[in-house]
Structures are given as C-alpha cells and as structure tokens.
Amino acid sequence: MSPFVALAGVTHAYGGSGPPAVEGMTISVNEGEFAAIVGPSGCGKSTVMKLATGLQFPQAGKVVVAGKEVAAPVKISGMAFQNPTLLPWRTTLDNLLLPLEIVQPHRSRLRRHRDEYVARAQALLEQVGLRGMGEKFPWQLSGGMQQRASLCRALIHEPQLLMLDEPFGALDAFTREELWCVIRDLHASRKVTVILVTHDLREAVFLADRIFCMSARPGRIIAEREVHLPRPRDLEVTYTSQFIDIVHELRAHIAHARTTA
Amino acid sequence: MTSAVPGQPSKAVLAAAPWVFTIGFFLVWEIACRALAVSTFVLPPPSAIAKAMWEYRGPLAFHSAHTLWMTLAGFALAVVTGLLLGIALGASKLVHAGTYPLLVAFNAIPKVAVVPILVIWFGVGWAPAVLTAFLISFFPIVVNVATGLATIEPEVEDVMRALGASKMDIIAKVGVPRSLPYFFGSLKVAITLAYVGSVIAEYNASNYGIGNLMARASADFNVPLLFAALVALGVLGVIIYAAMAILERRTTGWAQRSNFAT
Ligand SMILES: Nc1ncnc2c1ncn2[C@@H]1O[C@H](COP(=O)(O)OP(=O)(O)OP(=O)(O)O)[C@@H](O)[C@H]1O
Ligand SMILES: [Mg+2]
Numbered sequence: 001m002s003p004f005v006a007l008a009g010v011t012h013a014y015g016g017s018g019p020p021a022v023e024g025m026t027i028s029v030n031e032g033e034f035a036a037i038v039g040p041s042g043c044g045k046s047t048v049m050k051l052a053t054g055l056q057f058p059q060a061g062k063v064v065v066a067g068k069e070v071a072a073p074v075k076i077s078g079m080a081f082q083n084p085t086l087l088p089w090r091t092t093l094d095n096l097l098l099p100l101e102i103v104q105p106h107r108s109r110l111r112r113h114r115d116e117y118v119a120r121a122q123a124l125l126e127q128v129g130l131r132g133m134g135e136k137f138p139w140q141l142s143g144g145m146q147q148r149a150s151l152c153r154a155l156i157h158e159p160q161l162l163m164l165d166e167p168f169g170a171l172d173a174f175t176r177e178e179l180w181c182v183i184r185d186l187h188a189s190r191k192v193t194v195i196l197v198t199h200d201l202r203e204a205v206f207l208a209d210r211i212f213c214m215s216a217r218p219g220r221i222i223a224e225r226e227v228h229l230p231r232p233r234d235l236e237v238t239y240t241s242q243f244i245d246i247v248h249e250l251r252a253h254i255a256h257a258r259t260t261a
Numbered sequence: 262m263t264s265a266v267p268g269q270p271s272k273a274v275l276a277a278a279p280w281v282f283t284i285g286f287f288l289v290w291e292i293a294c295r296a297l298a299v300s301t302f303v304l305p306p307p308s309a310i311a312k313a314m315w316e317y318r319g320p321l322a323f324h325s326a327h328t329l330w331m332t333l334a335g336f337a338l339a340v341v342t343g344l345l346l347g348i349a350l351g352a353s354k355l356v357h358a359g360t361y362p363l364l365v366a367f368n369a370i371p372k373v374a375v376v377p378i379l380v381i382w383f384g385v386g387w388a389p390a391v392l393t394a395f396l397i398s399f400f401p402i403v404v405n406v407a408t409g410l411a412t413i414e415p416e417v418e419d420v421m422r423a424l425g426a427s428k429m430d431i432i433a434k435v436g437v438p439r440s441l442p443y444f445f446g447s448l449k450v451a452i453t454l455a456y457v458g459s460v461i462a463e464y465n466a467s468n469y470g471i472g473n474l475m476a477r478a479s480a481d482f483n484v485p486l487l488f489a490a491l492v493a494l495g496v497l498g499v500i501i502y503a504a505m506a507i508l509e510r511r512t513t514g515w516a517q518r519s520n521f522a523t
Contacts, residue, residue, distance in 0.1 A: 089513075
C-alpha cells in the first residue's frame, strides 16, 4: 500500500533562502493511520504541517498527499491549532459551518441544504460534549470548549486528512485527557488520517500508531516508533509499564536531540 | 457616595455627570462674565448667547440643516471611497506600498488650502463644501479598514487556505468582518472631520451654512450671533458623533466585550 502522506527528502527554508527550517525530512503515513510528530521547540514541526497541507512548498524533495504531488493547498484537510482561532463575530454553529462555505461540493449546496448541514454540525457538537452550545459565541465558551469547537470545525467537511498542531497545549491536564478521548473516538468513528504535532510524549503514545521524533533545527527525523498498544485504548493504559517504556524511549531520543543541537 | 463596586462611581452618578459638568461650565462662565463685567463685545455671557440663539432661531436652524446636509453628503462619499480604498490597500501589498506615501502626503495638506482650488473648479456653492468634507474625512476610514484587513491572524489564514479558500473568500469571510469594528470606530472620527471640512468651506466659499452665517456675523461684529453659531455647531457635532457611536455599538457588539473601562 502506498502511503497517504509522504514527504521524501524535503528541505524547506522560509523565504526561500537562509538556514532551512527542515532538512532532508522523510516521513510516510498510511491511510487511516494516526501519526504523531514530537520534537524540541522550533525544530520545524509546524513547518511539516504547512508542507503537508500545501501552505508552503519545499525547496527540495517531494510532498505527496493522496497519490498526488502537492502543488497547491490540498483541500482535503482540516486543521486545528493550539489557539482555537474561532471567529468571534460568528456563533459557534456558524463557525462550524465556515469550511462548508469554502469547500466544494458543500459550498454550492449549503444554501439549499442548510438544515441537513446544521444537523451534521449539531451531531458533531454533541459528539465532543458541546450539545446545545451552537448558539453561543466562542468568547462565551471556556478554552477547552473552544478547542472542542475548533476540532469540530476541522472535521465538519469530512476531510480525509486531519492536521492537529498542539491542539491541547494550552489546556489543563484533566481537560487534555478528556480531549484525548474525544480525538481517539473521532478517529475511530471515521476513516480519517491524523497527523498530530505535540510536545507531550504521553499524548503521542496514547493516541498514535506511529511516532516521529525530530531533531533540533534544522529539523529532520531521528527516530520513528510504531506503537502497537491494542485499540480501543483506555486512559488506564497510560499507567502500564509497556506504555511507560515507550515514553521513556522517546524521551531519550528527544534529550539526545536537544543536547546535540 | 453609594456605589455597587467600592471606589467606583455608581451608574446614576455616571449618567448625571455630563449634565452636571455642562451646566456647571455655563454657570461659571455666566458668573465670571457678570462679576468681571466683561463686555458682550469680547465675551458674551451664556444668557446673551441664549438670547441671540432665540432671536436668530430661524436662520440658525436653516443654516444648521444646510451644514448637516453638506457634511452627510461628503461623509457618504468618504465612506464609499474609504471602504474601497481600504480594502484594496489591506488586500494588496503592492497597492499599499505604491499609494500609501501619496495618501499620507495628501492627508497632511491642510484642507483650507484646497478650498480656493475647489472654488476655481466648481465656483461658490455646495460643491466645495461637500468635497472638502469628503477630502478631509476619507483618510481615517482607509487606514482603519486597511489595518483590520492586514492584521488577520496567520493561523486563521492558514485554516482558510488549507480549505482551498481564494483570496476573495478570505477577504469576504474574515477580512471584512474583522475590520468592521475598526471601520465603525473610524466613522466617529471621520464624521467629525467631515463636519469641520464643510464648515471651513462654507466659511470661505458659500452663501449658506453655519460657516457662512459665522462669516457674515463676524463681518457685522455681531459677537452674540457668532457665539450662538458656535454653540449650534457644538450641539450638532455632539449629535452626529453620538449617532455614529450608537451605530458602532449596534453593529459590532462582539468586539466590545471587554469590561476594561467600566
Ligand atoms: N513564517 C515564518 N517565517 C520565517 N521563519 C519561520 C516562519 N515560521 C517558522 N519559521 C522558522 O522555522 C523554524 C521552525 O518553525 P516551526 O514553527 O515549524 O517550529 P515548531 O517545531 O512548530 O516549534 P514549536 O514547537 O515551538 O511550535 C523556526 O526556527 C522558525 O524561526
Ligand atoms: Mg509549532
């Protein structure tokens, strides 16, 4: 099976010159897989996201998504960031509908089939525990609730690829673990390939099938680790020795990456 | 003082404050004029001004209406031009780089200096007043709309672009809504400027309007009428500013959720 997302020998420098943010990056993620990227701050994790979604184009190497070389924003992806980036003048529900106002074929159907799409948005809100919050404005929600809404917005148009850039970075430990489960269930309930960028090794091991460790800038892959913990995973799994061993192993890679930087 | 929050004035006190201060201001003025026996020729007391306002209520109302009309016409032109230019400047780095120095230079020219040119082109009448109002007031609108557009958060832009949104999509769905608070904020400044512009033009080149009334009153050394016209200008100015402030609050409530200045 050919990978769904593949970066091959990718080097990218912002502005086209100067020291590269990532160099000789090679990663491949299969369809339906949950991949995580971990690495020290500033190593180019967000840059990998932008390369894989066609927001940036590499100076060298090749980026292939869904069998096609990326030459423009890929349109089959949904994104969520550390900062929920909801639009404050729209209600939560209208924020969720935003991707449908852009992406075809929804864009031309939205006006006539609005009820159907609103029902879809309500169902998603319910799935992440935001039932009945659609009429509220984002600034009337807590940080964790906004982040849930932002996840819904990333999924509303049923993308094949979900890109999460430290989506839980700003949340407290309890909320974060709650949202791990939300993501886990969303991933299990639909055929979506997920790439998650995170600082949190436990988060990566709990959620991912495959973890990439990056070196400090210029970023490259220093280790790739498959996680074979059985699914569905329960939060209890994070206290097993098998889980903790994987976290330790990754920690050693990151520590090594930081000292050699 | 009884107040809900210690150390802060209560709602009733805040509501009464503008009236107390305004009435107090005129009282002090009246008393000072009487106590120091100032000639009405130099500084008429408020009572004399009120008398003049009553005496000339017909012309004052007529000319105020004319000035208001000139101001609104110039302001409307400024809103349309300011919005279009602002969107162009905010959306395109090239347009911004190319036109900004010119706009700044143009804005720096005192508009009184432009009135004679407008008179040469259009003659004495409504055109110089409307155009001066327009020229003096469009700049803040341009700058504010352009700022609103140019400061779109890069992450929001990424979310939109990753969905395949075109530049026009991003401007329509994100740029314009997010620059609306800036836009409506700038309207308060712009309408006051437009008002100044139309009065300046009327003073120099018109047969109507408060500006013209003042020019004639000053030629006749009718000092109480001059002050009566000033008061009328002030009142009208407060009214149009308040109208814009209400419009701003109505349209962009989402942007005013801070409790900073309670
Ligand atoms: N828009 C940009 N223009 C220029 N340089 C950039 C830009 N974005 C990132 N960089 C540079 O590229 C490098 C990698 O940045 P990136 O944001 O990908 O790091 P990151 O791994 O996501 O960091 P963090 O974990 O702190 O989010 C950094 O050194 C940064 O200075
Ligand atoms: Mg980052």
